[in-house]
Amino acid sequence: MEHMPSDCGLFEVREPEAQRIPFVYNSPHSGRAYPVDFVEQSRLDPSSLRRSEDHFVDELFSSAVELGAPLLLAHFPRAFIDVNREPYELDPRMFDGSLPPYANIGSVRVAGGLGTIPRIVAENMEIYSRRLSVEEGLARVEAIYKPYHACLRRLIARTHVQFGFGVLIDCHSMPGNIRVAGSNIRPDFIIGDRYGTSASADLSRTAMHILEDLGFTAVRNKPYAGGFITEHYGRPARGLHALQIEVNRSLYVDETSLLKRPQFPAIAAAIASFMRQMAEYVDLYASHGALAAE
Template sequence: MDEIPAYELFEIREPASHTIPFVYNSPHSGRIYPPEFIAQSRLQGISIRRSEDHYVDELFSAAGALGAPLLLANFPRAYLDVNREPYELDPRMFDGLLPSYANINSLRVAGGLGTIPRIVAENMEIYARRLPVQEALDRVEAVYKPYHAALRRLIARTHVQFGFGVLIDCHSMPGNIRVAGATSRPDFIIGDRYGTSASAELSRMAVSIFEEMGFAAIRNKPYAGGFITEHYGRPSRGLHALQIEINRSLYVDEVTLERRADFPLVVAAITSFMRQMADYVAKFAGDTALAAE
């Protein structure tokens, strides 16, 4: 875990030339922890890092070489989660009254995983005491809104340049994930909000690519996609959003958070996935299932 007093909240890693209609986004791989946040937390060391999507930015690092931008968070998910509505806030966490427009009743808030999370994985409470309401609002203004503004610009640019666009929202999931009715744990889950955020052809192709590489891949269960996938996916307008969840046990030791020896092999598999998805979309760029009608 890096701890430095000042840093860029997020990065846009631009390709030398934007040649494919894709935008890659890694909102939960940030691992720079503000010292003031650490001072507020009852958790330290590896414990506070349990909610990271560990090294997902590195897994998708070939985006630029393939011709697509990669947006990645440097701030940690435990500090603020951009894969939520802007004001999914738990009133139990704060001193003072939240604004009337705050969504205090969502299932994610109830589970402790709102825009300002109350817990990290394994239900570990983050904060030693309540936070001022203004701090939550300040984080939304300083972190959440600039991040989404950057993501919107990338998506809009892609849409204008190519006539359609594909957002790949990149995440990881615990290695002990269970899927009802399945006999084995999935290596990858592709989420398309049950067909509402991307064309079925696109999500089926994503699953097929991983299966042909020998991985276990499924769609939507139990992760169909979060706020980002739902908010930006507009297939009728030629804007498709897929969420990809990668089983962490493939590439990281979930106890020590060290990269496994197979880490380069997983990077290579994901790079192949990205390349094959780009090739697939190029073949069907004029198809109304992908392009705006």
């Protein structure tokens, strides 16, 4: 766990010298700089607080920049604020005072403790030792959530203008014990396209095939079909495609110690190959206008 000094950037964009491919990569849950006040507010020890991180996902996908795509990554932790939610999915039980009328207090994610300001980390562990003020919650949305999404929108819009279309890859990790419902399949990767609504079916199938050819078990949309970011930014009819990719953490990190496994470089190299092949596919088919609109 790192502590976030007051002058630390909340997120950053790592850019190539020139964008060469119509991709934007985003890692919203790999932040590991924890505000001191937040740690003091929590009833959890630092190791437990980190259970909701997408551990080292920003590093796994770092070669996107060498390929010619920008990579947006969070420094703030998901447990502090989750930008893969609507801006105001807030649980009234967490706050002293009344939330504004536009807050979405009834979503499934809020009910599960995983709203914009999460109530729990993994294994249903309560984060806070006391209620927060409404002002504190709304301040996080203004200071972090809104600037993050403004930055992501700019990257996507710039890509769309430059290439005539764009592909957002939203990068995540999942616990090693995840299974596909009704089976014993333990996926290495899950590709989420909001059940075919956030990206071209050909693009989703290609992502699956590339991962399988690399020797991994890949599934689509089960149990993760993509969150707010995938749903919100994927507009295939306008030539804007969004895929969520989940990497099984047990492939590259010890989920008890949260340290990298010796296999980490090999998984990162495989992901680099995946990104390169996705770029080659898009370059081939974009020349025919296949991804410009659905």
